[in-house]
Amino acid sequence: xxxxxxxxxxxxxxxxxxxxxxxxxxxxxxxxxxxxxxxxxxxxxxxxxxxxxxxxxxxxxxxxxxxxxxxxxxxxxxxxxxxxxxxxxxxxxxxxxxxxxxxxxxxxxxxxxxxxxxxxxxxxxxxxxxxxxxxxxxxxxxxxxxxxxxxxxxxxxxxxxxxxxxxxxxxxxxxxxxxxxxxxxxxxxxxxxxxxxxxxxxxxxxxxxxxxxxxxxxxxxxxxxxxxxxxxxxxxxxxxxxxxxxxxxxxxxxxxxxxxxxxxxxxxxxxxxxxxxxxxxxxxxxxxxxxxxxxxxxxxxxxxxxxxxxxxxxxxxxxxxxxxxxxxxxxxxxxxxxxxxxxxxxxxxxxxxxxxxxxxxxxxxxxxxxxxxxxxxxxxxxxxxxxxxxxxxxxxxxxxxxxxxxxxxxxxxxxxxxxxxxxxxxxxxxxxxxxxxxxxxxxxxxxxxxxxxxxxxxxxxxxxxxxxxxxxxxxxxxxxxxxxxxxxxxxxxxxxxxxxxxxxxxxx
Amino acid sequence: xxxxxxxxxxxxxxxxxxxxxxxxxxxxxxxxxxxxxxxxxxxxxxxxxxxxxxxxxxxxxxxxxxxxxxxxxxxxxxxxxxxxxxxxxxxxxxxxxxxxxxxxxxxxxxxxxxxxxxxxxxxxxxxxxxxxxxxxxxxxxxxxxxxxxx
Numbered sequence: 054x055x056x057x058x059x060x061x062x063x064x065x066x067x068x069x070x071x072x073x074x075x076x077x078x079x080x081x082x083x084x085x086x087x088x089x090x091x092x093x094x095x096x097x098x099x100x101x102x103x104x105x106x107x108x109x110x111x112x113x114x115x116x117x118x119x120x121x122x123x124x125x126x127x128x129x130x131x132x133x134x135x136x137x138x139x140x141x142x143x144x145x146x147x148x149x150x151x152x153x154x155x156x157x158x159x160x161x162x163x164x165x166x167x168x169x170x171x172x173x174x175x176x177x178x179x180x181x182x183x184x185x186x187x188x189x190x191x192x193x194x195x196x197x198x199x200x201x202x203x204x205x206x207x208x209x210x211x212x213x214x215x216x217x218x219x220x221x222x223x224x225x226x227x228x229x230x231x232x233x234x235x236x237x238x239x240x241x242x243x244x245x246x247x248x249x250x251x252x253x254x255x256x257x258x259x260x261x262x263x264x265x266x267x268x269x270x271x272x273x274x275x276x277x278x279x280x281x282x283x284x285x286x287x288x289x290x291x292x293x294x295x296x297x298x299x300x301x302x303x304x305x306x307x308x309x310x311x312x313x314x315x316x317x318x319x320x321x322x323x324x325x326x327x328x329x330x331x332x333x334x335x336x337x338x339x340x341x342x343x344x345x346x347x348x349x350x351x352x353x354x355x356x357x358x359x360x361x362x363x364x365x366x367x368x369x370x371x372x373x374x375x376x377x378x379x380x381x382x383x384x385x386x387x388x389x390x391x392x393x394x395x396x397x398x399x400x401x402x403x404x405x406x407x408x409x410x411x412x413x414x415x416x417x418x419x420x421x422x423x424x425x426x427x428x429x430x431x432x433x434x435x436x437x438x439x440x441x442x443x444x445x446x447x448x449x450x451x452x453x454x455x456x457x458x459x460x461x462x463x464x465x466x467x468x469x470x471x472x473x474x475x476x477x478x479x480x481x482x483x484x485x486x487x488x489x490x491x492x493x494x495x496x497x498x499x500x501x502x503x504x505x506x507x508x509x510x511x512x513x514x515x516x517x518x519x520x521x522x523x524x525x526x527x528x529x530x531x532x533x534x535x536x537x538x539x540x541x542x543x544x545x546x547x548x549x550x551x552x553x554x555x556x557x558x559x560x561x
Numbered sequence: 562x563x564x565x566x567x568x569x570x571x572x573x574x575x576x577x578x579x580x581x582x583x584x585x586x587x588x589x590x591x592x593x594x595x596x597x598x599x600x601x602x603x604x605x606x607x608x609x610x611x612x613x614x615x616x617x618x619x620x621x622x623x624x625x626x627x628x629x630x631x632x633x634x635x636x637x638x639x640x641x642x643x644x645x646x647x648x649x650x651x652x653x654x655x656x657x658x659x660x661x662x663x664x665x666x667x668x669x670x671x672x673x674x675x676x677x678x679x680x681x682x683x684x685x686x687x688x689x690x691x692x693x694x695x696x697x698x699x700x701x702x703x704x705x706x707x708x709x710x711x
Contacts, residue, residue: 107701228617232574235610239581239603246599253599254584284641284672285633451683454668457645458661462691465652466701474649478642490566508602515597 056194059409063417067425072123072418075105076426079124083131084433086147088139088444092456093148094132094372095388095495096275098125100456102268102396103463118400119415123422125396126376129389130182130423133332133369134430135441137174141167141361142442150332150368153340157353157360169302170361173310175434176302177366181318182427185373188322189380189420193409196381200406205513206524210534212507215384216499217538218329221545224493231542233492237500238507240265247505248512260472267395267501268467272460273477274494275388278484280456283449285485302358310362313343321367325374328386329541335371336364373423379404380416385502388495395502564621571618578610640671657703661688 066072086097105124109117136151141158154174161170203211216238220230243254244264255261302310317339324335343363344350353360378384383405385391397404402412409416434441464477487494518524525531581603588600648664665684670677695701 107695107699110699110701226620228613228620232610232613232617235606235613236574236577239577239606239610242603242606249589249599251588251599253588253603254581281638284638285635287634448673450669450672453672454641454665455687457641457668458665458687461645461648461652462661466695466703469702471649471653474652478645478649486566490570492570511602512597515601520597
């Protein structure tokens with residue numbers, strides 16, 4: 054079958070009434086997650102996994118996986134739309150990828166152009182979403198047919214590259230990021246070894262035999278950690294919401310922002326594909342690019358519409374681009390995609406080159422639903438922006454305890470064990486202290502999700518070579534991956550030594 | 562504050578690394594005709610973790626002391642933490658609706674001591690709605706009402 058046939062089938066899946074509903078709920082919650090400061094896309098998706106798991110429980114496995122991933126991906130890209138709203142209206146970014154938008158967006162709002170800034174941000178995000186989807190459709194098949202030829206040695210090196218890239222860009226200290234990665238991988242070894250059947254590091258505790266559940270760790274570290282931070286560091290700020298006068302941008306503004314939107318989309322897409330670099334970096338880069346390209350750079354920071362259009366397109370494009378390595382190679386390039394991957398694996402759907410052959414319904418259904426979701430977001434965001442801006446006024450008093458209650462409900466509904474709840478609480482405390490002291494959490498979750506696959510490929514490769522580690526260096530593709538990994542880790546270190554500021558990626 | 566934390570953390574990570582190395586020694590080093598056993602991966606990781614934590618310890622000596630102290634609100638945090646712990650431990654014996662209701666009410670009032678009627682209504686609605694929606698509509702399982710209640 055050709056790509057078009059698959060795509061049409063995908064639309065068939067995505068247009069089933071409950072999948073439309075799932076996409077709608079996903080983007081709606083995603084927008085809310087984007088608007089609320091404190092809950093980023095990562096904790097939003099992690100919190101919703103158990104809820105979706107229980108809602109889709111009645112469906113056959115593959116359809117359940119499709120519906121769940123449609124909803125969760127909707128949260129992911131919906132958050133990219135929502136983040137701009139508070140950046141523009143309140144000067145407080147809802148999540149890190151919208152930080153740049155505050156520079157010009159809030160200035161525009163101060164001058165009474167909040168409406169055009171919001172609509173340009175929504176239009177830019179929409180265009181970027183469609184551009185990346187087109188690229189995703191074009192690249193999915195060729196990439197996965199290349200990846201399918203990889204042996205275990207290549208796969209191991211590729212995963213090493215993914216882990217290395219995420220660690221290299223994850224925080225202020227590469228050492229700390231690498232420690233978190235290794236800890237994640239080590240946590241993944243707990244439980245029954247899938248190859249030999251031996252119980253490892255379980256100390257004869259039956260609860261540990263099935264391994265440490267990634268969901269518990271992710272919800273605890275991200276969602277509860279964030280909640281504890283809000284409780285401990287309570288800051289009262291009642292910012293005033295800027296007034297929205299007219300929503301539609303003028304023809305001039307549209308013309309002015311067309312080129313930045315296109316540039317932002319393309320740049321964001323390519324940054325998104327790179328492992329480790331995510332939406333935050335993409336928005337920074339595109340802002341810098343616009344400033345360089347512009348005829349009048351002094352306008353930036355005073356309310357230039359290009360300064361809103363480009364980064365908002367870029368962060369949405371990056372979130373789409375990040376789906377490519379996840380779906381075609383099975384390697385998540387960021388914390389949020391790692392959580393999406395964990396969610397797919399909970400349904401026994403393994404992302405990777407075989408996804409498009411084994412589960413075309415899941416892959417193409419997701420892609421088609423992203424089209425629908427982006428259209429929904431455009432329609433939702435333009436007229437309802439005032440409603441979404443109100444969400445930020447939800448009193449923390451009610452929000453915080455409810456997030457704890459939802460975390461506990463979610464983990465209990467999936468795991469049905471008090472031990473997991475205790476682990477959840479411990480992870481919440483750890484999450485708070487680790488993030489506070491610059492230990493990035495995303496690499497740990499990535500390590501935990503990828504751990505078993507890294508190990509299996511390592512052992513298969515070593516079995517082929519009879520325990521000789523040089524197999525990773527003699528096979529050319531594997532060697533290239535390992536060299537890139539080393540460069541990725543060493544170059545930022547050298548730049549730091551020379552006293553340069555290295556942009557880091559904080560997503561969460 | 563950060564430096565102190567980093568030193569303690571580096572020692573802890575070192576201990577974890579050593580424990581994993583020792584633990585992997587007790588695993589078989591081969592499986593089914595392959596010279597590669599279940600011990601190799603955790604062993605390598607343990608060694609890497611030990612090396613990294615030594616590097617982290619070394620790095621703490623090169624940092625400058627940053628003396629920024631924030632005021633942390635320990636009291637509400639402790640109350641909410643203990644409430645969560647109680648919630649978790651009593652969930653299976655007393656049942657979902659009662660524990661969730663009590664937990665939410667305590668936390669709402671801890672966050673801000675005002676409008677207790679509103680807190681009461683919201684916590685009742687939340688726990689009732691989740692239980693009804695999940696157990697009645699989705700046919701899921703949550704800890705039921707306690708025996709002496711029904």
